[in-house]
Amino acid sequence: MPELPEVETLCRQLRQVILGNQIRDVTIYDAKIAYFPEMIDRTIKDVRRRGKGLEIDLGGPVVHLHLRMSGRLFWQQDHVLPPPPHTRYSIEFAPGRMLCIDPRRFATLDLRDGYEAEKTFVPDLLAGIDLDAVCLQAKGRRLPIKALLLDQRVMPGMGNIYACEILFESSINPWRPTGDVTPAEWRKIVTATADILKTAVTCRGTSISDWRDLFSAKGEYQHQLKVYGQEGKTCPRCHGQIERRKLSGRGTYYCPSCQK
């Protein structure tokens, strides 16, 4: 269930272990996943994150993977050990192998040509958001602000936990029509987005249930959550009570008394 900070964590850790290494073999354990023999013997030139997706640049073709709801990556150094349950594929290198473990089987793996992969520009929320571009998207729309934040074309990498946290930090109600958000409030959202996502990257993500990083370590951001998963608890800002309601099908945590 990784969002931007979790994928960024995997991206950085993956760079440490596979950059410059050659793919020795690829094993597919799940018939839903396609096998690309072109990957064999190629050297890893770069590992990048685009939104919640990961790109492994093979110097020409680019492996694109997405973990969706329950996917995780696991670096296994000992080739002799059997892959854990729900392992869907394995990319093998001399020092170890990268396993994708995914109980719900929504994760994807595909091979694209490099030109195709780089053609579309994807903004990076960690590098800062273009306030004017977002305001332009927001103008006149009645869509709830949280739904816009979760729109991957507008905020690539944003996920449900951090959208809840960012709106709380900005004191904005998740149901507020996007077009009614003032420029000053947009500045708050942009600032909170950068602050919260960067902190979460430093914490190596949020381990609420099963998120683990590449080396099976838990993240630490779950200790800093102010509203997500805090239904019934006291609001840390105004002493109201945190509520949980559905917004476009997603559990949405907020404080009705101070998020207006």
Place this chain on the structure above:
DNA sequence: TCCCATGTTGCTAA
């Protein structure tokens, strides 16, 4: 048994 889940896509209908 039912409801929940850190994601994405596609359909239908207002």
Place this chain on the structure above:
DNA sequence: GTTAGCAACATGGG
């Protein structure tokens, strides 16, 4: 065109 609501994908946990 926009938005809301669902269902689908598939599995496990409480």
